[in-house]
Amino acid sequence: xxxxxxxxxxxxxxxxxxxxxxxxxxxxxxxxxxxxxxxxxxxxxxxxxxxxxxxxxxxxxxxxxxxxxxxxxxxxxxxxxxxxxxxxxxxxxxxxxxxxxxxxxxxxxxxxxxxxxxxxxxxxxxxxxxxxxxxxxxxxxxxxxxxxxxxxxxxxxxxxxxxxxxxxxxxxxxxxxxxxxxxxxxxxxxxxxxxxxxxxxxxxxxxxxxxxxxxxxxxxxxxxxxxxxxxxxxxxxxxxxxxxxxxxxxxxxxxxxxxxxxxxxxxxxxxxxxxxxxxxxxxxxxxxxxxxxxxxxxxxxxxxxxxxxxxxxxxxxxxxxxxxxxxxxxxxxxxxxxxxxxxxxxxxxxxxxxxxxxxxxxxxxxxxxxxxxxxxxxxxxxxxxxxxxxxxxxxxxxxxxxxxxxxxxxxxxxxxxxxxxxxxxxxxxxxxxxxxxxxxxxxxxxxxxxxxxxxxxxxxxxxxxxxxxxxxxxxxxxxxxxxxxxxxxxxxxxxxxxxxxxxxxxxxxxxxxxxxxxxxxxxxxxxxxxxxxxxxxxxxxxxxxxxxxxxxxxxxxxxxxxxxxxxxxxxxxxxxxxxxxxxxxxxxxxxxxxxx
Numbered sequence: 111x112x113x114x115x116x117x118x119x120x121x122x123x124x125x126x127x128x129x130x131x132x133x134x135x136x137x138x139x140x141x142x143x144x145x146x147x148x149x150x151x152x153x154x155x156x157x158x159x160x161x162x163x164x165x166x167x168x169x170x171x172x173x174x175x176x177x178x179x180x181x182x183x184x185x186x187x188x189x190x191x192x193x194x195x196x197x198x199x200x201x202x203x204x205x206x207x208x209x210x211x212x213x214x215x216x217x218x219x220x221x222x223x224x225x226x227x228x229x230x231x232x233x234x235x236x237x238x239x240x241x242x243x244x245x246x247x248x249x250x251x252x253x254x255x256x257x258x259x260x261x262x263x264x265x266x267x268x269x270x271x272x273x274x275x276x277x278x279x280x281x282x283x284x285x286x287x288x289x290x291x292x293x294x295x296x297x298x299x300x301x302x303x304x305x306x307x308x309x310x311x312x313x314x315x316x317x318x319x320x321x322x323x324x325x326x327x328x329x330x331x332x333x334x335x336x337x338x339x340x341x342x343x344x345x346x347x348x349x350x351x352x353x354x355x356x357x358x359x360x361x362x363x364x365x366x367x368x369x370x371x372x373x374x375x376x377x378x379x380x381x382x383x384x385x386x387x388x389x390x391x392x393x394x395x396x397x398x399x400x401x402x403x404x405x406x407x408x409x410x411x412x413x414x415x416x417x418x419x420x421x422x423x424x425x426x427x428x429x430x431x432x433x434x435x436x437x438x439x440x441x442x443x444x445x446x447x448x449x450x451x452x453x454x455x456x457x458x459x460x461x462x463x464x465x466x467x468x469x470x471x472x473x474x475x476x477x478x479x480x481x482x483x484x485x486x487x488x489x490x491x492x493x494x495x496x497x498x499x500x501x502x503x504x505x506x507x508x509x510x511x512x513x514x515x516x517x518x519x520x521x522x523x524x525x526x527x528x529x530x531x532x533x534x535x536x537x538x539x540x541x542x543x544x545x546x547x548x549x550x551x552x553x554x555x556x557x558x559x560x561x562x563x564x565x566x567x568x569x570x571x572x573x574x575x576x577x578x579x580x581x582x583x584x585x586x587x588x589x590x591x592x593x594x595x596x597x598x599x600x601x602x603x604x605x606x607x608x609x610x611x612x613x614x615x616x617x618x619x620x621x622x623x624x625x626x627x628x629x630x631x632x633x634x635x636x637x638x639x640x641x642x643x644x645x646x647x648x649x650x651x652x653x654x655x656x657x658x659x660x661x662x663x664x665x666x667x668x669x670x671x672x673x674x675x676x677x678x679x680x681x682x683x684x685x686x687x688x689x690x691x692x693x694x695x696x697x698x699x700x701x702x703x704x705x706x
Contacts, residue, residue, distance in 0.1 A: 134242055142249040161503035176521065179547070179548075180547075191266055191303070208511045258417065290330040291333055294331075313390040391423060491512065502537050535558055538566055591621045632658065655685050657687070668689050
């Protein structure tokens with residue numbers, strides 16, 4: 111009979127251990143989630159499939175349709191999970207950047223992975239500190255942070271896989287039939303989210319056979335196979351996922367974030383093959399790693415599955431080395447040089463810290479394509495609100511999230527079957543590359559004029575070909591008319607203003623109205639403010655700050671213009687009067703200056 115005092119001490123000790131476990135796990139979750147939130151808006155590296163996934167999630171959560179470019183794969187079940195979180199959390203309403211709104215789900219998936227990884231490590235028998243080490247490696251690795259912040263359905267798939275492995279690893283004495291049903295359901299959900307989850311089946315099957323009775327193994331296999339048959343059979347048109355075509359970035363861009371983590375993972379996968387406790391996971395990890403050699407599969411997809419698995423193998427290798435012996439049935443002499451082990455551990459720690467610092471610097475903020483898209487969207491709202499626009503995956507989401515009618519947005523992939531004729535085009539760098547795959551889009555875009563450039567985003571206008579007859583004469587006429595104005599005694603202009611005027615960079619409507627105003631009074635041309643995006647597209651400058659002895663009279667002069675010469679706005683500013691004309695001046699306004 112156990113004395114009451116001893117039994118009480120045991121209960122207190124067990125409670126203290128549970129509380130410590132809870133504290134440690136909560137701390138790990140804060141580290142995992144915080145590191146990813148801080149780097150949530152980091153622009154690079156970013157997979158080519160992310161814009162299309164975000165667009166599908168936005169369309170699904172807003173009950174509208176979207177047709178992508180056809181190279182980004184499909185995952186209806188994965189999109190439904192992301193859209194469900196967006197609806198529950200109102201992510202698109204809280205966040206002005208659609209990509210960031212969907213990336214919130216990736217942070218949640220990373221936190222769930224941390225919890226499940228810790229539970230799986232403990233279920234497999236790893237010591238407390240080894241399980242903690244595994245989660246810490248995943249939490250702070252720049253490679254894990256960089257990949258787990260981007261929108262990939264594989265992050266959801268690996269969460270389902272880890273949940274299934276935790277259920278499968280339940281000790282035999284505590285296992286119940288519902289554990290098997292849930293494990294089979296989680297594996298099915300993982301495969302429906304991403305077909306690559308099939309590569310985790312060897313680990314699940316091995317653990318299941320190790321810890322279950324044969325009848326339960328057969329029951330779990332039947333449940334999974336039945337569900338898989340229904341999902342890929344009668345429900346296939348709705349649920350069947352497909353992998354995307356390969357695209358940038360390659361393996362080097364991801365490995366450069368954290369080469370130390372990659373080396374440790376490779377060593378742990380090989381070493382894990384000889385350690386019975388984690389051998390099933392090592393087999394699946396080795397198979398997943400082998401997929402990286404296939405050029406037909408984007409490298410970030412198998413990496414997303416590997417990142418939570420390899421830290422657990424690292425923890426098992428560390429626990430085996432620290433114990434000084436292998437598990438039962440193997441021989442390993444105790445460590446005889448603890449000082450050397452400490453020195454080696456210190457060197458590895460310093461190398462890891464250096465690698466992490468290098469990777470964190472690469473994850474820092476920079477010029478983002480999302481910022482360029484926001485600028486392009488604002489510019490288009492000011493100049494062509496509600497127009498029919500040809501878009502790619504990323505620009506579709508940006509405009510749709512801003513309230514642009516989705517019926518007026520024509521994705522590149524559906525322009526061949528669309529009845530509407532686009533008036534504008536907003537394409538990112540990837541959209542410019544994808545246009546070559548669609549003959550209809552390429553034919554339509556051949557007749558466009560580049561109007562504004564925002565970093566990697568180009569805004570073009572249809573119906574006014576850049577190489578139209580008379581364009582050379584127009585630019586020459588602007589140059590000669592501007593030189594005549596600069597030589598007038600009634601007009602004062604200096605430095606940059608004179609250079610722009612004589613170089614033919616000024617809108618012909620401004621040139622004509624300046625000439626008319628100069629016949630009434632002396633004027634000073636203070637500046638021709640430029641819109642950087644329009645200047646990058648070589649559009650004529652359509653803004654002017656002009657000064658005279660009577661600013662009110664100057665403002666009245668421009669306000670009184672009508673028809674072609676009516677400004678979009680006339681505003682009093684500190685240096686004079688700011689005059690702004692609309693886009694696209696008509697040709698032929700400076701006909702007398704067409705010839706030298």
